[in-house]
Amino acid sequence: MNIAGLEFFASGKRSKVYTGRFKGRKVAVKISNRAEIEADWLRLLNKKRIGPKLINVKKNMLVYEFVEGKRIGDCLKDKNAKKIIKNILRQCRILDVLKINKKELTNPYKHILINKNKVTMIDFERCHEVEKGKNVTQFCEYLMRNKIIKRNRLTPLLKEYKRNQNEKNFKIILDSI
Secondary structure (H helix, E strand, O other): OOOEEEEEEEEOOOEEEEEEEEOOEEEEEEEEOOHHHHHHHHHHHHOOOOOOOEEEEEOOEEEEEOOOOEEHHHOOOOOOHHHHHHHHHHHHHHHHHOOEEOOHHHOOOOOEEEEOOEEEEOOOOOOEEOOOOOHHHHHHHHHHHOOOOOHHHHHHHHHHHHHOOOHHHHHHHHHHO
């Protein structure tokens, strides 16, 4: 795989990310010993339109479409914040239905990017299967902790959703936003 103009972009606890160009488009190249695991999650989630588009994976190297955008924390005061939040919650709901826990949604600052109201979750290397998804409740906890949504209004709805994660209870949460 020939990636042109590779430049360092960022590093995390378990990886380094570079940017470059592949077949005329900007890509991210993530170097991580969990690259194959993240690629497996992206293959599944890309089918549901979640995450950056996976391009290739090789041992310890993941290549995906580079996502331009602002971090979630920078968008919560925008005029379109309600639309953005609902979009994120819909993606969280899909993760819950698939019984996947993303883990970073109680503090998603670096893991959700917004570009023209399009929401992209990134960094799926820590995902794991669970008996019951927690993504909707974790993201709502983030919203309540940051005073985007009032805790007293949302907490009883989240408790009911946690007990019975059906579409009806999810829609009640969405309608309360």
